[in-house]
Amino acid sequence: MKKSTQINGLPIISIADGNQIGKVKSLVINPEKGTVDFLTIEHEDFQVSVKAIPFKKVVGIGEYAVTVDSENAVIDLNEIPIANQLVNKKIKIINTKVMTRKGELVGEVIEFFVDQDSGIILGMQLKVTDKEVALASDSVVTFGKDIIIVKEDASLNFLDSVEDLDRKENVEDELTDVLSTETGYKEEKEIKALKEKQIELLNGKRVMKDILDKDGKIIFHEGTVLTSELIEKAQAEGPSLVVELSMNVEVV
Template identity: 75%
Template sequence: MKKSTQISGLPIISILDGNQVGKVKSLVINPDKGSVDFLTIEHEDFQVSVKAIPFKKVVGIGEYAVTVGSESAVIDLNEIPIANQLVNKKIKITGTKVMTRKGELIGEVVEYFVDQESGNILGMQLKLADKEVALSSESVVTFGKDIIIVKEDATSYFLNSVEELEGKSDSAELAEELVATETATLEEDEEVKSLKEKQIELLAGKKLSKDIYDKDGNLLFGEGTYLTAEQIQKAQDEGPSIVVELSMNVEA
């Protein structure tokens, strides 16, 4: 689970070549699904059109960066009508008033929280008259530009801690995601296989300019090592962050 503010501003790194393709400029909300569908990109070369990355193309969201498979994940929003429509809706959530279906004003959103795997909005942190509480997205009826509408009994489901938002996902939604995941597994496996092959092709024979360590601090490859296909595969098994480290620390 990530705060929206923990995602905004993060560098976006291509795992394939270790290049930074830009920074996260904004999170594009799909109000019908209650999810973040795209991350728009801030880059000095992207002045004419708006570029973005579909959330489903995000490999991971870490403390220091968002990773994608390659720069091919970047799309031009002007070429994707649905994505462009979502951007133009300008749903921001933070700072938006929260009201019940019967018109009772509850409070204002201070922050919202995103499932970093699926992009689903798990819930919000609300500022009330006398305190702050958390509320799961299960209570939301409408994510609007000016007002977020929630169920009449939403106040009965206030949570004392935002950490409680994790694990509050609706079971039907989880079942739907499971079916979609199973359907896409073969296609994703082929994409991953192709990406790994490109990484090996790009890095094999390159000389490391610094020591590379695994997540536990153990030395994987020493400075001066000429990378082999087997070593690159070992790095891939360690995870995307290790491959990014390799890509950014080889001599041309």
């Protein structure tokens, strides 16, 4: 997680030749996605057009520099209409008022925080009356040029420390991993149960015709009495073969 002010002004270094391409001039915000999509470049040779680096081309954002593979990562924003539109929207976030959808003033942004790997805006630091709080981006409805609109219950989701933004992201990632693992485990159990049921139904039955594998070779000859080992062999060939086998057996 990086502060926007930790990124602004950093030298941009090409890994290929070790040259400094320029410095980060500004972060170009995509208000619909809630991401930093481009880093504009400050360089004495870039006076006529606006040069930038797509965030996805950034290799790393360190304490001392932003690194890219080569100068080929640099683009001319005037040649990319969508990128140019984002620049012209002038979404700056810092020093922007924060208001709920019902028009209640919440506070003012004094800093925002970016995931240095994805460019996702994780949240903001707000000045609220006489204190400073953090607010995660999942409470944001709209990143506007003049006003940032948040959900009505945003104040209930204030965090005491900006470090909690990073912890919140890590917890959500871990939860996603756990849910994915549980889903995979459930699917694995269901498949195992299905295969056991197939073995139970087919075991001991006689094959009524030659059954071919996907290469056209006979895998079960007519008259074969199925065992659990043979049924597992059929299952390894795929569901379609098991279906065909099921339709061409008889009780011994």
